[in-house]
Amino acid sequence: MASLISLTLSTLLFSTLVLHVTSNHIQDSFYHCLALNSKASPIPFSSAFFTPNISSFSTLLQSSAQNLRCLAPSVPKPQLIFTPLHESHIQAAVVCAKDLGIQIRIRSGGHDYEGLSYVSEMEPPFVVVDLSRLRSVSVDIEDNTAWVQAGATIGEVYYRIAEKSKVHAFPAGLCTSLGVGGHITGGAYGPMMRKYGLGADNVVDAKVIDANGKILDRKAMGEDYFWALRGGGGGSFGIIVSWKIKLVPIPENVTVFTVPKTLEQNGTKILHRWQQVAADKLDEDLFIRVIIQAVNSSKKGQRTVQHLYQALFLGSTDRLFKVMGEGFPELGLQAKDCMEMSWIKSVLYIAGYPGTTPIEVLLEGKSSFKNYFKAKSDFVKEPIPESGLEGIWTRFYEEESPLMIWNPYGGKMSEIPESEIPFPHRKGVLYKIQYVTTWSDAAKDSVPRHEDWMRKLYNYMSSYASKFPRTAYVNYRDLDLGMNKYGNASFIEASSWGNRYFKDNFNRLVRIKTKVDPENFFSHEQSIPLLPEPNYEQLL
Ligand SMILES: Cc1cc2nc3c(=O)[nH]c(=O)nc-3n(C[C@H](O)[C@H](O)[C@H](O)COP(=O)(O)OP(=O)(O)OC[C@H]3O[C@@H](n4cnc5c(N)ncnc54)[C@H](O)[C@@H]3O)c2cc1C
Ligand SMILES: *[C@@H]1O[C@H](CO)[C@@H](O)[C@H](O)[C@H]1NC(C)=O
Ligand SMILES: *[C@@H]1O[C@H](CO)[C@@H](O)[C@H](O)[C@H]1NC(C)=O
Ligand SMILES: *[C@@H]1O[C@H](CO)[C@@H](O)[C@H](O)[C@H]1NC(C)=O
Ligand SMILES: *[C@@H]1O[C@H](CO)[C@@H](O)[C@H](O)[C@H]1NC(C)=O
Ligand SMILES: *[C@@H]1O[C@H](CO)[C@@H](O)[C@H](O)[C@H]1NC(C)=O
Secondary structure, three states: OHHHHHHHHHHHHHHHHHHHHHHHHHHHHHHHHHHHHOOOOOOOOHHHEEOOOOOHHHHHHHHOOOEHHHHOOOOOOOOOEEOOOOHHHHHHHHHHHHHHOOEEEEEOOOOOOOOOOOOOOOOOOEEEEEOOOOOOEEEEOOOOEEEEEOOOEHHHHHHHHHHHOOOEEOOOOOOOOOEHHHHHHOOOOOOOHHHHOOOHHHEEEEEEEOOOOOEEOHHHHOHHHHHHHOOOOOOOOOEEEEEEEEOEEOOOOEEEEEEEEEHHHOHHHHHHHHHHHOOOOOOOOEEEEEEEEEEEOOOOOOEEEEEEEEEEEOOOHHHHHHHHHHHOHHHOOOHHHEEEEOHHHHHHHHHOOOOOOOHHHHHHOOOOOOEEEEEEEEEEOOOOOHHHHHHHHHHHOOOOOEEEEEEEOOOHHHHOOOOOOOOOOOOOOOEEEEEEEEEOOOOOOHHHHHHHHHHHHHHHHHHOOOOOOOOOOOOOOOHHHOOOOOOOOOHHHHHHHHHHHHOOHHHHHHHHHHHHOOOOOOOOOOOOOOOOHHHHHHHO
């Protein structure tokens, strides 16, 4: 018995030792390789290298990570974090990771719903390449464009545009801490999408580092590769260094409002109406999303469901009243609900900052959402009947902090063909649902409990959501839709998430992936797969 224990103990000690040695080995080899491969770099990389034995490592790892579920002690941690200070450092990182046979995870803003930019359950050890120190934004008003580096937040991009012009903007996300690197790779929607489409619809050039460590711009990469980058999802095709975005015209002042309705205030009826008008009938200058939460009711000890109608209108209050009067009088919008302000102020308003917050807060790149959470998405093509809505409310009462955000489509979104970029959710979509449940305790059993609730709600919604396939938004990454823990999914296996995120565009993404990254260097649990080998010839 005693010998058994000592045997086990020494095996344990031995394997910890091996692990330790291996980690040190990886860190040292990576460092040396970087030194060799970045000799031509104008900036030294030594201050960009963070190993777990230094105290700033965990602060850095946690810095932009949004989902606390993915930072739990039991979740695998990177061997090191590398924060390039120059494009050439990223190139060296690709070359060295390939040489040493380790994986890299690319992180820009850290908002991935499943933490794929800083966690890997896959086999070879991984390092995080964190682009947060590459965040320059240069706006050219004359040319109506801007070059933005991947590590900039979308809020910084908005700020830099507004600094130069009151009548230019960029149509992307509502949450200001999103990293443009990951955000635009999946589409990037926001409150101007009904007028101008997605962020990815408004990209005119890009710089990417491919699997050979080469930097390519649009001309050098070719139109197929450029197509795949704009909506094909992060982490499959290369590392985006920067995007060239097209600015869009806006009025000097816009109008915003937020109107709450509870179930006691005819909430269900009004929401039913919203489904019929928000996408198809309302002017494309108007975007009204609905934030749905369970709240305490005015009756003591009871809960109700609250619907917050939050809107951005690209015009004056007067014109907004006309549009609402004709299209959605049921909401009962009043003058006191509305505020006119500059577009950049409306960005803060919609992101949830108090009215007195200075716009410089956007330069801090801070997130106001850091939680343990699980989320999912659906696209809806037919209004859900009132009886169906009632079933949602019943389920909301079973969970502590349930949340849905309903996001209207229509307008420009219906005009852009499904194959224009990989993001395919266009004509026929009335709105998108995002389901979220958040919790604040680290207890291990919280995770399955909340995830179970989420999966049950998702099951319930299957009769109301899009079908064949039941589609989802790739930027709301959901590993429940299927995953491969080695990053080497077959075409068939990957179809289970690929068809949902990309519909028919999935096939083209697979062909492009096979051409530009035939060794599958850029891979993760839900990356775009390679074509099965026999088909290689047909395409090359
Ligand atoms: C609070 C919150 C609010 C959100 N609001 C919106 C919204 O309003 N509109 C919307 O469309 N989406 C929204 N999202 C979703 C968001 O667009 C995605 O999570 C997006 O992927 C985030 O990009 P990131 O760079 O911040 O994340 P990261 O976690 O850094 O990256 C996300 C994915 O992209 C890859 N990636 C990162 N950088 C690069 C790069 N430079 N090159 C190639 N691949 C890269 C990562 O490896 C990972 O797979 C929100 C998410 C959160 C958490
Ligand atoms: C941390 O580990 C690295 C890699 O093994 C090593 O080179 C470095 O000297 C260590 N630093 C400290 C402060 O221990
Ligand atoms: C925009 O609003 C500001 C402040 O409310 C006002 O001073 C300005 O005249 C408005 N501009 C236009 C073009 O309406
Ligand atoms: C709810 O709607 C009905 C008719 O549809 C109306 O009579 C009633 O006043 C409304 N109640 C509230 C609180 O708005
Ligand atoms: C809602 O009510 C519960 C108990 O009934 C209480 O614990 C909670 O703090 C209340 N929440 C809010 C936001 O008032
Ligand atoms: C994927 O990788 C795993 C682990 O390396 C291996 O066992 C498996 O055979 C691979 N699958 C394919 C389809 O290559």
